[in-house]
Amino acid sequence: MGPIVTILGLAIPGLFGGALIIEYVFNYAGLGLQTYSAALNTDVPVVLGITILVAIFTLIGNLAADVALGLIDPRIRIEGSAR
Numbered sequence: 001m002g003p004i005v006t007i008l009g010l011a012i013p014g015l016f017g018g019a020l021i022i023e024y025v026f027n028y029a030g031l032g033l034q035t036y037s038a039a040l041n042t043d044v045p046v047v048l049g050i051t052i053l054v055a056i057f058t059l060i061g062n063l064a065a066d067v068a069l070g071l072i073d074p075r076i077r078i079e080g081s082a083r
């Protein structure tokens with residue numbers, strides 16, 4: 001169960017990368033198409049803003065995966081806690 005939780009937490013950046021390709025190919029209005037259009041138009045503030053947003057979502061996903069892994073697997077404990 002542990003590796004599944006870890007892989008799900010690490011899959012979040014791949015979802016955003018896949019969204020960019022899928023939204024471009026099928027012309028869906030979303031974050032991926034917005035990123036692509038901003039990159040083509042050299043709209044640096046928009047590209048940086050979306051990059052920061054994706055980075056924040058990635059950090060939150062990794063934190064959620066680590067917390068969930070700590071709750072699922074009793075062998076994982078925070079250093080310095082009572083044993």
